[in-house]
Amino acid sequence: MLAHRLTEYIGSVDDDRHSCIWRSAVEEHEQDAYKDGSRDILVDAVRDAALGATGTGSAAALAVAKSLLQSPYPTLTRVGIYVCGEHYGNVGTAFWECAKASWFVDVSYWHELFLFINKGFSKFSSAQRAMFLEFVEQLQGDWSDASRQVELDETQRRDLLHPAYGQGDKEVDARYKALVQRWGRVREHPDFHSYSAGGWVGERSPITSDALVAMSGEDLVTYLRGFVPQASSWDGPTYRGLASTLTEAVKVSEDGFASRIMLFGGLSRPYQHGLLRGLKERWSDDKRDIDWPTSLMLVQAIVSSPTFRADLAAAQTDRWEPSVHWVVSDIADLVKSASGTKRHMPADLYGSWLQVLCRVLEATPRAVGESSDAVSHAINAPRGRTLEAFIHLALAMKREDTAGDSASDETWIAVGPVLEAELSASETGVNADFATMCGLYCANFHYLNRDWTEGNFDRLFSLTNESAWNCAAQGFAYQNHLYAWLYERLIAGGHLRRMVFSEELPDRVADRAIQFLGLAYLEGMESLDGDGLLSELVVGLKVKELSALSWFFWTFRGQSEPTTRTSRVLTFWMKVVERIRETGAVLPELQSALCQLAVFVHELTPATSAALVDAAPYAQVRHHGPMLVANLERLASRNPKEVAAIFRAAMSGFLPNFRPEDVAGCVNRLAEAGEVEEAEWICNAYAERGSSLLKETYEALRAKQRSASGSAGAPKGHAAASSAADGDV
Structure with a gap:
């Protein structure tokens, strides 16, 4: 059912050809950190349901895995590959029964296939290892550059063997080593063809990370300053490639380059980027310590240098080579990674790092106007990333104040003036990234200073500048928690209503606003009566919005007994039904959406029975027929007469045929009940x-x-x- 819902949301199979663009990984991953729209929620739901269904070995589990693997939709196939890797002992054989050569070439399946090989290879039988090697050897890609067919085929084979390398198979190891010797090492983050980490992957390096680690400080500086890419070789070693290798060297070195960090103050931007990226990944990814005081000294030297501001102001001549803008992002990412609750930099350095970020913000030009994807711009632009790091560090400082029972609000004294200055610029439409952060982090601002946030709420969501408001609304679309104060301010300022009916903004803005409205109703903050926003939607029979609310309520299903929320959902449903009858409107799409709410019915009353009789003929208009039938089967034993009437009503609109076992089960239960x-x-x-x-x-x-x-x-x-x-x- 969930898989069907996901395919409905995606559209046609052709629309799903490049699913890895909008969903980098099936599992939860930082590459998808800001992707939580309805489509991604459905992917999560299908994944979790499939993992639950394949948790034990059985014929049913194999059937689930095969149904995903054999789907024409790449997204569902990717879920199938992921599930086979996670539960290889239970459903791993399904992969080999369904495997296609295209999976080993098509970029859409790469991440899940890489993980499947990496996690499952040690469990492959001899026959399965032979099949794997046959797929690898027979691989032949349809590359855009036919002149490089051999090279591209062999590098793809190398990349496929990489996740199996070192797992005890001598033949695999020998083949992999031969391909590495011929074509070089695999790219950084080999499980992704495209990895967003502030840099570029896949570039060639003139040296290995081990060789860099082994050099003395003097030799390292001499080597880095002496390297010059060959202009005549388009695919030769690059600054970017060397910087990537330097990142790896920092990560694998014993001391994290502690004794050599200060050498990079006078080196060019690619090497500063390589070092800082290495420090960040060593700390956050590898969970290994770095020398924070020395790292601070280096960054202070970088941002204090006259060339820093001059380089930021200069036009970018090559956006693909590490530049000062990359270094800004690296500084921000390093600080953000060390400002968490579980693992953070020494607290006595917070103030100094905050000053570094302030200096960066002062030197970096603000973004003017707005973007059609303001959040993506804000979290990827160097200044936006710096603002985000600033907020995370401010929160860490506030937590430190709170833990120490500090009477004075030292954190706000340090960060308040900066946030006020950024907000003032935002209101004039010349600080799009901060305007976006206002929506994204408004709840965190409240933690920093309640009075400032509530008193300036209509500035955070600007009532005077439409561009700034649009950015804040897009940031709000990623807000995950409902607070009473936040809801009150959104309603009082008209912001939530404006988001619900927004036409020019991405759909996720209205979606999140609807979800906040629905949750507020379930929590008793919003009423169906009076002149509130929810009442306005019901009275106006706003099909799109009420349908979205019905789906959102459906996501709260799963309670075996009635709850307060169940009662409120059913009250909402009856209110909508009452309004439909009052107006005499025929609303097939809305009635179809309302069928989802049958999951909350534990006993068919005259009111709920009548509502379902009205809605049932239209259930399949939005493909909710299977959901309706499943709930009728559940209720048939307890309320057979009512279920029979509803089933007859459904058949007046369509012939329920999925799932067949639910249809047959419903009929059998009716017979058993008399x-x-x-x-x-x-x-x-x-x-x-x-x-x-x-x-x-x-x-x-x-x-x-x-x-x-x-x-x-x-x-x-x-x-x-x-x-x-x-x-x-």
Whole structure:
């Protein structure tokens, strides 16, 4: 059901050809850190459901894995590959039964395939290892540059063997080493073809990381200053490639280059980038210590140098080579990575690092106007990343103040003037990145200073500058927590209503606003009565918004017994139904969406039965028919007469045929509960429409009836049902 919902959201198979662009990894990963729209939520739901269904070895688990692997939708296939890797012992064989040569070449499947090989190779049987090597050897890509066919095929083979290297297979290791010797090492972050980390991957280096580690400080400086890329060789070693190798050297060295950090103050930007990136990854990814005081001294020297501001002001001549803008991002990322709750830099250095970030903000030009994807711009632009690091460091300082029971608000004294200056610029439309951060981090600002945040809320979501407001709204789309004060301010300033009805902004803005509205209703902060926003949607029968709310409420399903939230969802449903009847409107899409709420029905009352009779004919308009049938099966034993009436109503609009076991289960439960005539009527109706889906169910029901009555004659209606069904077999 979830997989079907995901494919509905994606669209056609052709629309899913490049799923790795909008979803880098099936598992939770920092590459998708800011991707939590409806499509991504559905991917998470399908993944988690599949992991649950394959947690134990069984025929059903294999069937789930195969259904994903055999899907024409690459996203579902990727989920299948991921599940096979996570639960190899249970469903790993499904991968080999379904594997296609295209998976080993197509970039869409690369990340999940890499992880599958890396995690599962030690569990591969001899036959499976042979199949793996055969796929690798037979690989032949359809590359855009046919003149490099051999090179590109062999580098792809090298990359496929890389996750299996060092896992005890001598043949694999030998083949991998031969390809590395011929074509060089794999790129940084080999499990991604494109990795967003402030730099570029895949460039060639003139030297190995081990060789850099082994050099003395003097030799290292001499080597780095003496390297010059060959202009005549388009695919030769580059500054970027050497910087990447330097990053790796910092990570693998014993001391994290502690004794050599200060040597980089006078070196060019690519090497400063390589060092700082290495320090950040050593700290955050490898969880290894770095020399924070010396790192601070280096960064202070970099940002204090006259050339720093001059380089920032100069036009960028080559955006693909590490520049001062890359260094700014590296500084920001390093600080942000060390400002967390579990692992952070020495607290006595917070103030000095904050001053560094202030100096960077002063030197870096602000972004003017707005972007169609303001969040993406803000979290990737050097200044935006610096602002984000500043906020994270301010939060770390506040936590330190709180833990120390400090009477004075030292943190706000340090950060308040900076935030006020940034906000003032934001209100004039010349600070788009900070305007975006206002929406993204408004709850965190409240933690830093409640009075300032609440008092300036209509400046954070600017009522005087539309461009700034648009950026803040896009930032808000990634806000994950509802607070009473936040909801009150959003309503009082008209911000939430404006987001709900926004037409020019990305859809996720309205989606998140609707979700906040729905959650506020469930928590008792919003009412269906009066002149509130939710009441406005119901009275106006806003189909798009009410449908989105219905889906959001559906995500809270899963309670075996009624809860307060269940009651509020059903009250919402009845209110919408009442309004539809008052107006006499025919709203197929809304009625279809309302069918999702059947999951909250634990006992069919006259009101909920009537609501479902009204909605059932339209259930399949938005492909909610299977969901309706599953809930009717669940309720059939307890409320057979009501379920029979709803099923008949559904058949007036469409013929439920998925999932077949739910359809048959519903009919059987009706018969078991005493509604035999209704069960037989449904079976006959299917046969009359040319469907054999309930043929066996009908025959089983008739057999039970004959057995119970002791009669061998076929009752009236049987011949028609059997003959019609037989014609379909």
